[in-house]
Amino acid sequence: MESNKPMNPTESLELISRMISSSRRKMARNSYRPFLIWGYTTLVVTLIELGLHVLNPPTVSSSLRLFVWWSIPVIGILLTYIFRERGTQTKSPLDVNIGAVWAIISFAMIPMFTMFLISSAFYLVLPMVLLLMGMGTMITGVMARLKVVSLGGFVSMVGAVLICALALWFKKTMEGTAVVEARGELVELFLTGQLVIFALSFVGTMIVPGHYMKRMFNQPEEK
Amino acid sequence: MLPVLNPLLHSELRLAIISTLISLEQADFVYLRKQTGATAGNLSVQIDKLQKAGYIAVEKSFRGKMPCTICRITQEGVDAFEQYVEALKEYIVK
Numbered sequence: 001m002e003s004n005k006p007m008n009p010t011e012s013l014e015l016i017s018r019m020i021s022s023s024r025r026k027m028a029r030n031s032y033r034p035f036l037i038w039g040y041t042t043l044v045v046t047l048i049e050l051g052l053h054v055l056n057p058p059t060v061s062s063s064l065r066l067f068v069w070w071s072i073p074v075i076g077i078l079l080t081y082i083f084r085e086r087g088t089q090t091k092s093p094l095d096v097n098i099g100a101v102w103a104i105i106s107f108a109m110i111p112m113f114t115m116f117l118i119s120s121a122f123y124l125v126l127p128m129v130l131l132l133m134g135m136g137t138m139i140t141g142v143m144a145r146l147k148v149v150s151l152g153g154f155v156s157m158v159g160a161v162l163i164c165a166l167a168l169w170f171k172k173t174m175e176g177t178a179v180v181e182a183r184g185e186l187v188e189l190f191l192t193g194q195l196v197i198f199a200l201s202f203v204g205t206m207i208v209p210g211h212y213m214k215r216m217f218n219q220p221e222e223k
Numbered sequence: 224m225l226p227v228l229n230p231l232l233h234s235e236l237r238l239a240i241i242s243t244l245i246s247l248e249q250a251d252f253v254y255l256r257k258q259t260g261a262t263a264g265n266l267s268v269q270i271d272k273l274q275k276a277g278y279i280a281v282e283k284s285f286r287g288k289m290p291c292t293i294c295r296i297t298q299e300g301v302d303a304f305e306q307y308v309e310a311l312k313e314y315i316v317k
Contacts, residue, residue, distance in 0.1 A: 005235040009228075009314035012238060016308065019242035023258065089251040089286075089293050096248050 024092065030085055031095070031144070032213035034102070035137075037079045039206025045072050046199040053191055098140050105136040123167055126198045127160035130205070134160065137205050146216070152209035159201025163194045226310040229303055231276050236261050236269045241304050244279060244296040252292040270294060278303055 007015070045068060052065050109132065116125050138153025140146075170190040177183050232238050239259045244250055250258075256266055270292075273279045278300030282293045296304075 007233065007235055007238075009311045012228075012233065012311055013308075013315070015235065015238055016242040019239050019258065020246045023243050023246045088254060089249065089291060090254040091248040092246065093248050 024094075031098070031217065032210045033083055034080065035206045035210030035213065037083065038076050039202055039210055041076045041079065042072055042202045043199055043207065045069065045075070046195055046202065050192065050195045050199065053188075053195065094143060098143055101139050101143075102136055105132050108132060123194075126194055127163040130156045130160040130163070130198065130201050133202075133205055137209060141209070144213075146209070146213065148212045149209040152205045155204030156201045159197050159204075162197050166190060166193050166197070225314055228310050228314075229307050231272065231278070232303060232307045234269070236265065237273055238307075240266075240269060240273060240294075241278065241296065241300060244294060245301065245304055249293050249295045252294070255294065273300070276303075 049065065049068055052068070109129075112128055112132070113125070116122055116128075134153045134156030136153070137156060138150050141148070141150030141153060167190070170186060173186055174183060177186060232241060236259060239261075240255060243255060243258050252263075252266070252270075255270075256263060259266065261269075270279065270281060274281045276299075277297060280295045280297050282295075284291050284293070
């Protein structure tokens with residue numbers, strides 16, 4: 001590109017339009033990464049939890065199983081660091097705003113987990129996580145004007161409601177069941193059900209939108 | 224009578240720099256060089272001209288041992304860009 005090349009008004013407008021569109025596309029190119037990193041990490045850890053729950057190996061205690069959940073932030077932060085964008089200080093307003101939304105959501109997880117630890121209301125952890133992730137994904141979709149991503153956020157919210165409905169059904173059925181074996185089966189069904197809903201919701205909320213964003217922003221530029 | 228196009232912006236490389244910065248919060252020198260395809264020397268001269276006109280703010284720092292130049296468009300630059308685009312529209316309409 002030359003500094004003093006004469007341009008007519010049409011060429012000037014074309015240049016402006018080309019620069020703005022190319023810039024937007026380049027900036028959005030890696031925005032799918034957090035979705036895939038956190039989506040796949042949570043999915044794999046949830047499936048491990050589900051496997052441990054179904055197989056019930058005697059060597060793995062139930063308190064140890066709870067600690068498996070804590071590997072999500074550890075692995076997620078580690079992968080985010082490994083796959084971070086290196087050597088660039090370029091940021092779009094969209095990057096800054098979406099970054100702020102996810103920072104607030106991550107921060108909100110701290111009082112939320114503290115609250116559940118204090119109140120021992122662990123059955124509400126999974127729907128609340130889904131609700132927060134759904135909000136973040138939906139806001140991201142609206143800001144980036146990507147309907148598929150916004151819909152992904154909605155999937156999570158539906159998942160949260162389904163887990164709560166399952167909890168309600170579990171509570172009511174337990175009240176009417178006196179046989180110990182039947183109560184044990186109900187507990188199994190409830191725990192397995194909420195893990196399956198949680199895993200499927202994460203596929204719809206993080207993994208599908210992540211792959212969609214990757215495909216959308218990495219198409220070859222039109223000449 | 225058609226308006227006079229701002230001579231500082233009516234240059235291919237300077238217009239490309241401003242058009243890139245208008246859609247970004249900030250951009251580093253390496254990004255601007257890739258985006259415009261200009262040589263480092265030429266880009267540096269044009270950034271300097273835009274900075275002296277008050278259209279962009281330049282922040283020079285180091286990342287480790289590597290120099291890092293970050294550019295941001297100023298409100299004055301945004302106003303000048305908008306006026307330039309308005310003037311261009313009049314040329315195209317007539």
